[in-house]
Amino acid sequence: MGLHGGALPDFPWDSLKPYAEQARSHPDGLVDLSVGTPVDPTPDVVRSALAAAGNWPGYPTTHGTPELRQAVAQWFARRRGVPDVDPAGVLPTVGSKELVALLPALLGLGPGDVVVHPEVAYPTYDVGARLAGATPLPADDVAVWGARDDVRLVWVNSPSNPTGRVLDVPALRAVVDAARRLGAVVASDECYALLAWDAPWSGSGTPSLLDPAVCGGRHEGLLVVHSLSKQSNLAGYRGAFVAGDPGLVSRLLEVRKHAGMIVPGPVQAAMVAALTDDEHVDVQVARYRRRREVLRQAFTGAGLHVEDSPAGLYLWVRGAGPGQDCWATVADLAGLGVLVAPGAFYGPSAARHVRVALTASDESVARAAARLQAA
Numbered sequence: 001m002g003l004h005g006g007a008l009p010d011f012p013w014d015s016l017k018p019y020a021e022q023a024r025s026h027p028d029g030l031v032d033l034s035v036g037t038p039v040d041p042t043p044d045v046v047r048s049a050l051a052a053a054g055n056w057p058g059y060p061t062t063h064g065t066p067e068l069r070q071a072v073a074q075w076f077a078r079r080r081g082v083p084d085v086d087p088a089g090v091l092p093t094v095g096s097k098e099l100v101a102l103l104p105a106l107l108g109l110g111p112g113d114v115v116v117h118p119e120v121a122y123p124t125y126d127v128g129a130r131l132a133g134a135t136p137l138p139a140d141d142v143a144v145w146g147a148r149d150d151v152r153l154v155w156v157n158s159p160s161n162p163t164g165r166v167l168d169v170p171a172l173r174a175v176v177d178a179a180r181r182l183g184a185v186v187a188s189d190e191c192y193a194l195l196a197w198d199a200p201w202s203g204s205g206t207p208s209l210l211d212p213a214v215c216g217g218r219h220e221g222l223l224v225v226h227s228l229s230k231q232s233n234l235a236g237y238r239g240a241f242v243a244g245d246p247g248l249v250s251r252l253l254e255v256r257k258h259a260g261m262i263v264p265g266p267v268q269a270a271m272v273a274a275l276t277d278d279e280h281v282d283v284q285v286a287r288y289r290r291r292r293e294v295l296r297q298a299f300t301g302a303g304l305h306v307e308d309s310p311a312g313l314y315l316w317v318r319g320a321g322p323g324q325d326c327w328a329t330v331a332d333l334a335g336l337g338v339l340v341a342p343g344a345f346y347g348p349s350a351a352r353h354v355r356v357a358l359t360a361s362d363e364s365v366a367r368a369a370a371r372l373q374a375a
C-alpha cells in the first residue's frame, strides 16, 4: 500500500486558534463547544475491566479476543437491530479514526479509484482517499456516482458529523443497491447511532447498514464502523471496531497483522465491559439529551437557527443574520467566550453553518446558555 501524504489538506483546526484566544479572554472563561471530545468520567464498569486486565504480558490478538467479537455481535443484535453479525466479521480498531483514514489503502485502492463520501463531512473520509492515492468524490445523491465504473468505496455517515442528519432505511438501501451494481464496498460510519433525539429514532438508535431491512441479510461488500469513544466516554482508550462482511474483514486483518495495528489487550477487555453494559450508555445519552435541549433553546432564543440535528453529538446552527458567513458567527460567539467550529471545515456548502458540540459539562453548558440569553 502506498501512502500519499503529500496530497493532504492543511489541518483546519489551526485556523480557529485566534478565536479560541479571544473566547478564552472572556471574563467568565471559555466554554469550548468546538471539538466533540467527551468530558464526563469513564464509567466505573469500564475502568474496573481495564484495571482487572492490566496483567497482559503477551501480545494481544489483532482480530480481537473471541469474547470481544462475540460481545460486538450480541450488541448489534440487542442495540442495533442486526441479528446476524458473524463474529468472524468483527475487527477491533485503535479508535475509528485510523480505520477511516486507512480503509481505502487497506482495501488496496489507489490511483484511478474513486471514494465517495458525504458532501458535508468529517474530513477524514477525504484524507483516507488521498492517503491511498485514490480520488475523493463528495456526493450525497446516488445519481452522481451510481453509473461510474471507477467507484470502489462509498462512505455514509449516519447520524452525520457535523449536521446530525440521519439516513433512513430506504436511503441506505438505495446506496447498497447502487454500490452492489458497481461492485463497490459500502462503509457506514455509525459512531453516533445511539445518540438519537427525535422521532422515529429516539430511544432505539438510527438504522444500521447491516439491518436486514437495508441489506436483505446479506453482508457481502458491507462494513459498519462503530466507536465506543462517545457512547462510553472512553475516547482516551482508543476502542472501536469494524463489522460486516467476513471476507472483507479478513483482508483488512491480513494487512493489519503485518502492520501491528492492534488494540491493546486491556482495552479489548474494557470494550467487552462497555458493550455488555447498557446502563452507562443510557445515562450518557440522557446527559447529552439534557445539554442539547439547553443549548437548542439558548441558540434559538438568541436568534440563531438550529437546523437538521435530529441525532448525533452536535447542533448544526446558522447565524442570526441572513446569509451570515460561518466565520462571522464563530467571531460573534467567541465574543461571548463560546467557541464553536465553522461549517467551512466540513465542506464548501456548509459555509453558513457552525457546529456546536454537546460535549461540555452541565455547568459550562449553563454558562454558555446564560451568556446567549443576555446577548
Ligand SMILES: Cc1ncc(COP(=O)(O)O)c(C=O)c1O
Residues within 6 Å of the ligand: 036, 094, 095, 096, 097, 098, 100, 122, 157, 160, 161, 189, 191, 226, 227, 228, 229, 235, 239, 240
Ligand atoms: C464521524 C466520525 N467518525 C469517526 C470519528 C473518530 O472517533 P474515534 O477515533 O474516537 O473512534 C469521529 C470523531 O469525532 C467522527 O466524528
